[in-house]
Amino acid sequence: MKLLIACIGRAGRGPERDLYEHYAQRIRWPLVLRELEEKRKLPPAQMILREGELLLDAVPAKSVVVALDRRGRVLDSAGFAGRLARWRDDSVSDVAFVIGGADGHGAPLLKKAALVLSFGPMTWPHLLARAMLAEQIYRAQQLLAGHPYHRA
Numbered sequence: 001m002k003l004l005i006a007c008i009g010r011a012g013r014g015p016e017r018d019l020y021e022h023y024a025q026r027i028r029w030p031l032v033l034r035e036l037e038e039k040r041k042l043p044p045a046q047m048i049l050r051e052g053e054l055l056l057d058a059v060p061a062k063s064v065v066v067a068l069d070r071r072g073r074v075l076d077s078a079g080f081a082g083r084l085a086r087w088r089d090d091s092v093s094d095v096a097f098v099i100g101g102a103d104g105h106g107a108p109l110l111k112k113a114a115l116v117l118s119f120g121p122m123t124w125p126h127l128l129a130r131a132m133l134a135e136q137i138y139r140a141q142q143l144l145a146g147h148p149y150h151r152a
Contacts, residue, residue, distance in 0.1 A: 001029055001084075001087060001088050001092055001093065001094070001095060002029065002030045002031075002032070002060075002093060002094050002095070003027070003029050003030065003031045003032070003094075003095050003096075003097070003137065004031075004032050004033075004034060004058070004059065004060070004063070004094065004095070004096040004097065005031070005032070005033050005034070005096075005097045005099065005130060005133060005134070006034045006036060006055050006058040006059060006096060006097070006098050006099070007033070007034070007035055007036065007055075007098070007099035007100075007126065007130060008035075008036055008037065008038075008051045008054070008055070008099065008100055008101035008126070009035065009036075009037065009101065009126055009127075010035045010037060011035065011127050011130070014127075016125070016127035016128055016130070016131055017127065019128075019131040019134075019135075020033075020127075020130045020131040020134050022131075023131065023134035023135045023137070023138045024134045026138050026141075027134065027137055027138050027141060028141060029137075029141070031134075031137070033130070034058045036051075036054045036055065036058060037054075038050050038051055038054060044103050047101065047103065048100070048101070048103050048104065048105070048106040049106050049108065051100055051101045051105075051106075052100070052105060052106045052108055052109035055098040055100065055109060056098075056108075056109060056112060058096075059094075059096040059098070060094045060096065062093070062094065063093075063094035063095060063096040064087055064092050064094070064095045064096070064114045064115075065096050065098060065109075065112050065113045065114055065115075066095060066096065066097045066098070066113060066114065066115045066116075066117055067098050067100075067105050067109060067110055067113035067115070067116045067117070068097060068098065068099045068100075068117055068118070068119070068129060068133065069100070069104055069105050069110065069116050069117070069118060070104065070118055070121065070123065071104075071116065071118065072115075072116035072117045072118035073115065073116060073117060073118060074117075074118050074119075074120055075117065077136060077139050077140065077143065078143060080117075080136055080139075080140055081139070081140035081143040081144055083115065084137070084140045084144070085140075085144055097133055098113075099126055099129055099130065099133070101126075102126075119132055
């Protein structure tokens with residue numbers, strides 16, 4: 001199973017990027033980070049739709065799409081690992097995690113998502129959300145392998 005994290009905005013060097021890379025390098029599934037930007041200044045409603053188009057265009061055909069969104073479902077780490085395990089066991093070839101811009105995702109993107117996932121009701125910086133996602137993917141990998149990294 002190949003994993004893609006497609007996100008709006010580019011991360012420069014810094015502690016958030018270092019933390020993302022710390023976990024991403026430990027993940028055994030092939031993982032790609034695609035950073036996307038719309039350079040035009042558009043009204044917010046149009047920007048949300050445009051960013052959704054950019055994200056969906058970056059997703060391989062037949063991918064399972066997981067949209068990170070504050071309105072999404074909150075899963076604990078074991079539940080998240082279970083989702084990844086089901087997709088792996090069902091021979092899903094690609095899972096794409098999409099992180100939108102500052103104003104979130106629009107309805108067209110959310111309709112294409114197999115799962116809309118939330119890290120809780122708090123607002124998280126997008127750069128930190130990438131690191132948190134990478135850590136949870138790594139944690140899921142370790143849970144599925146029976147490794148003691150996850151001690152709940």
